[in-house]
Amino acid sequence: MVDFSKVEKVLRQLEREFDGRVKVDIVERVLYEKDATAIPIETKTPQAVIFPTSKEEVRRIVEVLYNEEIPMIPRGAGSCLTGGAVGYRGDEVVISFEKMNKFRIDLDNATVVAQPGVITYELQRAVEKHGLFYPPDPSSYKFSTIGGNIAENAGGPRCVKYGVTRDYVLGLEGVIKYGETFKFGAPVMKDVAGYDFTKFLVGSEGTLGIITEAILRLIPLPKERRVLLAFFDRLEDVGRAVTKIMTSGVFPSALEFMDRACIKAVNDYKGLGLPEDKVGLLLIEIDGHPIAVQEELVEVENLLKEMGVDVRVARTKEEKDNLWAARRALGPAISKLGSGKVNEDIVVPRSRLAEYIPAVNRLAEKYGLICAIFGHIGDGNLHVNFMFDKSNPEEVQRVERAVEELFKLTIDFGGSITGEHGVGITKKPFLKLQLGDVGIELVRGVKKLFDPLNLFNPGKLVDL
Secondary structure (H helix, E strand, C coil), X not given: CCCHHHHHHHHHHXXXXXXXXXXXXXXXXXXXXXXXXXXXXCCCCCCEEECCCCHHHHHHHXXXXXXXXXXXXXXXXXXCCCCCCCCCCCCCEEEECCCCCCEEEECCCCEEEECCCCEHHHHHHHHHCCCEECCCCCCCCCCCEHHHHHHHCCCCCCHHHHCCHHHHEXXXXXXXXXXXXXXXXXXXXXXCCCCCHHHHHCCCCXXXXXXXXXXXXXXXXXXXXXXXEEEECCHHHHHHHHHHHHCXXXXXXXXEEEEHHXXXXXXXXXXXXXXXXXXXXXXXXXXXXXXXXXXXXXHHHHHHHHCCCEEEECCCHHHHHHHHHHHHCHHHHHHCCCCEEEEEEEECCHHXXXXXXXXXXXXXXXXXXXXXEEEEHHHXXXXXXXXXXXXXXXXXXXXXXXXXXXXXXXXXXXXXXXCCCCCCCCCHHHHHHHHHHHHHHHHHHHHHHHCCCCCECCCCCCCC
């Protein structure tokens, strides 16, 4: 039984300590009840939203809430797609990092120290002015935060060459049970002092503690980027083309797939005039030194033409930017195909893609659903989208059954139920499919070590 009177008393105490930055008005609280999750899930309005401005303030908030056994939800921009930033109990307090949005660049060590509320795009633009590069680029990069990216181990199109968020986190500071603080890692490339808790915390979805600062690795900014499109008449040729590119000695910075439904949707949304009679396309980006990029572009173009594939090269920066804008607009574009949309970010081995995609289409047909598939095919990470009428309960049930079967299919193909979006609430029932009994118990054991009272983002990933 939730003791709301106790929660109210604690919040009054925090209101006195955090002048004007503890919001308890229902109008303000309700704005933090939902995140970007499309699947219908039951949520409850938090009891308060607190806006810390420093590490010490976060430590104090956690100390008070943890000792009073009040659950807390860390929140960046609320762009999570699996219910990772919402509450379900009703007594939670949201810790919003909107005001902790500062960062400092260390040019000598090619690193940046960032607070969790920093917008990913703003950090990227700032470091690029110094000839440096922070590669992780989730589709939400223009509004998602570094803290949220770390919580979910966010990826994006560039992962095929550059890796995910975890590959760029050198160190973390934060707060765990009872307000205890930790500091793992350093602004160095080599560090084997004990267990690698830095990498372990990336992707923990806020269930182990609250991150207050991160040291991020930067690399040299590529001098040139070129983009080409390849259009396919047969799905099996898509898989063959991916294999040929990845074994050609050319390492694309992005290798993106869009199926026929996506091509039509983005045409309707952006008016690009892409051929809609094709089963799919690849968007291929190559980056690096301008001379090398030009040579590799020609090599990939010739390789594809030898397969009989229709190839178009973006000749200008405007053409390149338009193609990427279309790719990043796919989410809203395909949303117009139905009042509801479920976007599952599964991963399968690249060698199985030619079999997997038709299997997914057969699954959609079985349940009478519109299906659109796109994603980062270079690393096997596809976004399977089922569109449906969310006002139709029977159709909603069909989508739920299709999603469950999709996850089982993915595991059977040797893949993972999530590549970028995390587990959160929506995928928690299926985590055991992938990890098994022993894996789930290990996850629970780690959770108990960091958070024995289950107060950090409870209900996500695993239950205690």
